[in-house]
Amino acid sequence: MSDDQPDRKRSGFKDKTRLAAARERLLDAVEPHDRTATVGLSSADGRALAESVEAARDVPHYPRAAMDGYAVRAADTFGASDRSPEVLRRVGEAGEVETVPPDGAVRVHTGSELPDGADGVVMIEQTDEREAPGASDGASAEVARDVEVFDAVAEGENVAPVGEDVAAGQHLYDAGHRLRPSDLGLLKSVGIESVAVRERPSVAVVPTGEELVQSDPDPGEVIETNGLTVSRYVERWGGSATYRDVVTDDAEALRVAIQRDLTEDVVVTTGGSSVGERDLLPEVVADLGEIVFHGVALKPGHPVAAGVIEGTPIVMLPGYPVACIVNAVQFLRPLLKYVGGLPDESFPTTEARLDRKIRSEPGIRTFARVEVEADGDKRVATPTRASGSGVLSSVALADGWVVVPEGREGIPAGETVAVQDWEWSA
Template sequence: MDDSDHHRAGFETYARTGAARRQLLAAVTPTDGTERVEPRRADGRVVATAIDADRPVPRYERTTVDGYAVRAGDTFGASERSPASLRVTDTVRAGTATRVHTGSELPAGADAVVPAEATDRAGGDLAVFEAVPEGRNVKAVGEDVAEGQRLFEPGRRLRPSDLGLVRAVGHGPVEVYDRPRASVVPTGEGIVESDPATGETVETNGRTVAQYIERWGGEATRREVVSGGADAVRAAVERDLDHDVVVTIGGTSVGERDIVPDVVASLGEVFVHGVALAPGRSAALGAVDGTPVVMLPGPPVGCIVGAVQFLRPALAALGHASPTPHPTTEARLTRKVPSEPGVRTFARVTVEGDGEGTRTATPTRTEGAGALSSVALADGWVVVREEREGYAADEAVAVEEWEGCA
């Protein structure tokens, strides 16, 4: 069965996860705004204009060891039994050597460096016990990076090491794409910001999703909880259509109060409602006036799974980037993980090691979308793809450390 197939259960149909994601990404139009920022502020930003080296690295012939700069020919034949004899001076010419340190500029007249441990100095006299060829222990101009060399193409998400290189080559401000702007609209009754009374729930989903948006390279606008029916939801969605993506939370299932997909459909289009995803089956995806709308379930774990599976790649596409693969840890399950065929299941696990490279993964919860602690206290999750009926105890699996990636 391919991703275009549907799995029937509960909803009229459930879209396969991959097919649903592709439909969402087809509705995404990447942002076209850019800005120039200093390298120190560009961590995590996406390159809009190619970055080339303004100068070579190194800019001068540089020594790579502590020792003595020499003319290589003066050390020809030097050995432990028959050392070459040189005079230590401030300049290098025939028969002389100059003290140098790692990273210092190679003195004029020198073409090699003898390591300090291959010499013996007595006052101004230097015995050299190792012959060095021309260029030994010397970095040539541009050996690391040539002047004008292309460093990063558009679409590259800049890392701290990238920015160190940008500074090393003398590059000033870099042009990067604007961060995608996402509004986060929690919905529901009895949801409060703090100090809940009986029957009330503290709002956590909106805050959690907004923090993920920031981590994933976007700018989040977190709205107050919307309650009061379809008109209030409609007004909230319409208000934020100037954003690059609208994210609603809650109201996506099949109860009387689950009105969000119907409201979005009345304004534009809902092309997915119900995904073969556990947890997170009631996720919905649509668009209004060209703005993608990601409708996440209200139960906390289903909300997070839906955000990772749909919102994260949408933000990457909006920002001209590709989502990086989740880091994974190989481990063996301590007990079985069940899964319904045709449904992509995310089983939260904790990982332990024995100090010798062997790791085990213990499921914290394989079912249920409401236990936030099952995510917060987990080290990652095991993804059971649609074609499998779970994993057996002691089976080797890949644990996705999804929370640690941008």
């Protein structure tokens, strides 16, 4: 234990670190990894690019019709109007005709390749087909037809030129950009089939507590949920989780478990982070490395701790389920984003009118779970009745939470609040 860490077993949490300061200390104590991999587009969703990307080809790579109608030489339509239409000769369909001759028209559909010679498309609404005068009874109906054009088109009108969407060599994304499904579609369209991405941070999730079991609990036993929940959040936030077996409240067993996983990018434990007789983790981590913080001014979940051992960050989450989730969102998520080179995007919020007061202590960042319901075209936020840090249903069934900053002593009913959708997957 470092000299500047107080003896929590005796003093408890009289002095708690502000949340922003604790998070800054944690990120300052670690370094992002630099491992990369090249993956196919089907495996790249949600990954951070390891290098910038430029388009390999034009999109479109051929001039194409932007409207249904007729591909023409624009000069041939000069002067066309409702009163005095220009009459062109229909010479076939797109894909059948290589070149539009003077005074010719080729039937095209949106996306059709323009034949050589064509530099404009007359919309179908501005045309009318008719049988060509003098067409013999045995002539082809497709060929022996004229097209009346009722509106002139300019050169390039209703035409998507080569590279209109994306030009070959165009810069698309910077290194660090988090790829979305729409990005993958764009990359494929420009001829890119694989990309270099940052490897997902590897995370060992270690649930601790002698009372924890995986099923069929006896009196005094508790079903293990924190490790499962946190490991799934790790995957959702861009990491690769290894969900370990429960480790009992024994200093040597905890030491062995932590040392086993120091090859991972992050080790996160659940339970055993407070100051009780069985809360051994902070002491074990302090003996192996150093404590970055222990005890944060937030509610629920102030007994959170973090440390670093041989360069590996150790996040020690409280054992109460809600406190565990709150701290995972506040500390583990930004840590994974930083280590893995992903942008730490803000949660989306919904404005709602608070219909019941939220209580909080000055100097404490409070996360109040709320349910949101529609009231006409507005929203109403109701704090959940069950608000204890051990009541898992209060967070699982909530629609989000309202963050009460340290400088406020609660939020009165009737105030408009921002409800954070912390379950958002990014």
